[in-house]
Amino acid sequence: MxxxxxxxxxxxxxxxxxxxxxxxRGELEHVNAYTLVVAVALSAQATDAGVNKATRALFQIADTPQKMLDLGEAGLTEHIKTIGLFRQKAKNVIKLSRILADDYDGVVPNSRAALQSLPGVGRKTANVVLNMWWGVPxxxxxxxxxxxxxxxxxxxxxxxxxxxxxxxxxxxxxxxxxxxxxxxxxxxxxxxxxxxxxxxxxxxxxxxxxxxxx
Structure with missing residues (x-):
């Protein structure tokens, strides 16, 4: 050190x-706060380039929590199976999408505590989202x-x-x-x-x- x-x-x-x-600029591709959360969560132990390759088609059809729920875990898995730990990540994305849809009216919260309460979202992910979407330093x-x-x-x-x-x-x-x-x-x-x-x-x-x- x-x-x-x-x-x-x-x-x-x-x-x-x-x-x-x-x-x-961050290199993870996204179209709104929700897809940014998903992209960052998927990037754990994976490269940004690999995540972008998997999510380009995904975010064209599932760019909101409800659309992701409509796609379902099996459909999501097909899109992200090239990403490391994809099965667990698919479960987490579906779970966090359910929470956002049911508890937040589909809107991504802008507090670190609320973000970290979502499945698969740790401190690093929360900080990335706060910084890139809301401009928090x-x-x-x-x-x-x-x-x-x-x-x-x-x-x-x-x-x-x-x-x-x-x-x-x-x-x-x-x-x-x-x-x-x-x-x-x-x-x-x-x-x-x-x-x-x-x-x-x-x-x-x-x-x-x-x-x-x-």
Whole structure:
């Protein structure tokens, strides 16, 4: 775990991220808040690209809780069978769709507690939905952010909650809205797990990672 970077260094890191990509976007395809919830729930232990491939046709016919219930678990399973853990995920999507239809009139709630009460929706999923749909500056820590936060010194922590808190505490407020997207994209494409692409990294000179690739 790297040493926590100081405020000025972190500001410079996110200034560079902002300059390179002023409006970073999540890569999961969706058409409304409901399909975003479903897409993020399906993305656990799966790639965004794999989820998008499975959901393009699905969301054309089932973009509301009631339409998903009409499709049914068997129909949903056929659409998402290329995604890891698809059987359990199909059960969860049908369950959360039933709850949304019965208890929320088909409308996705905009509170973390309510979102996390839905089957298959954890803290990370709730934070992604709050950030991407409602513009709440939440920090959804996945494996890419956890790795980057600890390697770089931007947000070191022993677990995802610690890293989430470190981001909230140490990233300047004006960068909080897009912070998790910048870090996810950097971790996914540059600060990769096995052989980080340090020569191409725009924050190489500021990063605390000792084993930089030549």
């Amino acid at each position: 790297a040493k926590q970077l100081d405020y000025h260094t972190i500001r410079e890191i996110f200034t560079r991220f902002h300059t390179a990509e002023p409006e970073p 939440t920090q959804a820590v996945d494996t890419h952010i956890f790795r980057f936060g600890n390697r770089s010194g931007v947000a070191p922590g022993k677990d995802v909650v610690a890293v989430e808190r470190a981001i909230e505490d140490n990233v300047p407020a004006d960068f909080q809205q897009h912070a998790h997207h910048w870090m996810i994209l950097h971790g996914r494409y540059t600060c990769v797990a096995r052989k980080p692409k340090c020569p191409a990294c725009l924050i190489r000179d500021l990063c605390q990672y000792e084993d930089k690739t030549p």
